[in-house]
Amino acid sequence: MSLTATRIHADTATVTVASQTAAITDWSARYFGPWWNAAAADDPGPGSLADGGGLVLADVDPGRVDDIAALVADCGPEETIYANARTLVGRADGITYAVQPEERIGYQANGRRLVIVGGELEPVAVAAARLARELVRGQLLADGWTVLHASAATQNGDAVLTLGDKGAGKTTTGLLLALGGWGLLANDRVFVRPEPDGRVRVLPWPSAAALGLGLLDATGLYDQVREKVLAGGQLHPTQHPTVTQALVDDRREPLWKDTGKELKPQFFPDQLGSWLGLTLATEARAAGLLFPTMSPDAVPALVENGRTLTDADVFDQKTEDRYPDIFDLTPTTATGTQALTEYLARLPRRSMVLSHDTNASAALLTKTAEELITTR
Template sequence: MSAVRIATADGPAVTVTSTGEAVPAWAARYFGAWWTATPVTDLAGPVVSGDVDEEELRALTAVVDGSSPERIEYAGAEMLCVREGAMVTAVQPGEGLAYRWDAEWKLLRIVGTDETAVATAAARLAREVVRAQLLADGWAILHASAVTGPDGATILTLGDKGAGKTTTAFTLARAGWAMLANDRVFARVDDTGTVRVLPWPSAAAIGFGLLEALDLFETTRERLASGEQMHPTQHQKVTDALLAGDRTPLWKKNGKGELKPQYFPDQLTTWLSIPLATQGHAAGILYPQITADAAHRLIEYSRGVQDGDFFDETTEDRYPDAFGLLPPPVDHTALRAALEELPRQGLVMGHDPSANATLLKDAVARLSV
């Protein structure tokens, strides 16, 4: 057996195990840059176990087929779930995956026909197990990007979809800040009133336009051309375009989103030279707006913290709580109040990366961080 314990800077942890080395190694790569990943021999605490095992896959599929399963969408694919007491059995037929969660033993078993699919699912569910522990400890998930300075002072970027959270984070990261979050961040008010923040490890999606603006397109293309692989959730059309040097944005079939290059967390550092942070404390909030051909400027902006800035069961779209891992919702009044007390700055950016970088430097200075 091979096992690795994944833990946040705040303590919550999960152990990922397998009869082989690939699944724990995948988890170590996925989480080690933002959380910690330590090889272990004991199985204390919650466990996620993953293997390629077609016989067990058939057995779990038979359990679901012999019942009246609940149908949900999980990670972009249909999942059929059967709940019986403390046990949840689920299958994703299109992905060749089956799951069994035993709440009494805190053991989540994942089996499938493809090692990469099993490893990806194990990492995703390991994160959900840790997420549940953090939420039970009073942490919340903000829809925000975040960068952190050497002393842990963290700039959060809030705003609606398309406001410029990712552009802000990567532009500041290229200017020397450490990346703590690209899209989501855990936050909690401590006993001193300080808003502590922890990263949400995930693949980082960067659109072709931003990649080119940050002068990172060619670096990515060269790495791919040398035989290195990006995250498996990346669409083949994106890989083909990168290899061909085609910078034209690609769109999903429904037209409701761009197909973007997807990076493993560690590739942000090894490929793009962006340092990562493991924790911090919120010191200010930026509210960007991106408008093509806009006059770059700082503005007064009173948007404040909104309900949509928090991820919960009503706003989560990709990872619904299929296995009943999450605790009941908690009141975020204290966190919201603490966030509202932080210095804030609005800004209008355009598509000029140099001008954006200069403006963001001025915006951060206004926050006195």
């Protein structure tokens, strides 16, 4: 049976997602889109494993899940949590087998060649995109890139990176600048790499964008998102069902889990353009750093708080908060982190207080960001 394929390029990294089901490869094309230059490919071979890239073969095949589960059982599996699901992992003859029994998904990995099978289309499509991104990530890390916990917005190729702890306003800053005409490079994390000429290149990290109900309402985006949902539009499946129901019921106040974490609408990357009208940028060079603090009732203003780049802003093997590397896709040693910190330390920076007054916050951000890229 013929395969459909989506090829993904990010700098020197290449991954191909192939499937007998076009909806699976379409999902990856939609997920990575312009951020990582995803496009339909004629076949899964050239440009993937043959050129040192990666290959993900994904299909709906319930019988194959049982076959992989049997192989995992024969390996004396270890149990872990992967992608929020109980996962059994076994290894034999250089091949990693994994199965998620409740989700009915099986995995088989041999180097950069991954096979994913499952009982239903959507979980397989989600898993294929996740592993494609991890394959790209592994190649970029091996090539000297580092993952930085920051949002990024660009103007004429210059990027302003926004750093801070959770809740500091990284996503809000990126969104407000993008609504003001800047290109959105990332809303939560980016790839960065110092170059010999002193520049720091920046690449996007495609992911579902979490934007709170209150933020959508304050920026005037809530009504158009609700209209899309009422018309049958589907947001990312990681979104909690209560968020969808809140949009249907026209409830705008923030939703919270018992743990204190806010439940937010989760947008596919392509919906940032088609639903919200934002422009996505594909690459830039770092020109300045912003360190916001969110204070709901404050008057937005520049402040002196002494915040600088810290180890917590850089994701490495010790601080990465995503998925355990059960398929051995991540290099064991990072390169360029010290040089990166030194290069970023030379950039102009500003600290500021933002508030729930989005108009005043947006005005301050735009003025400050434009000053940063002109004084670099």
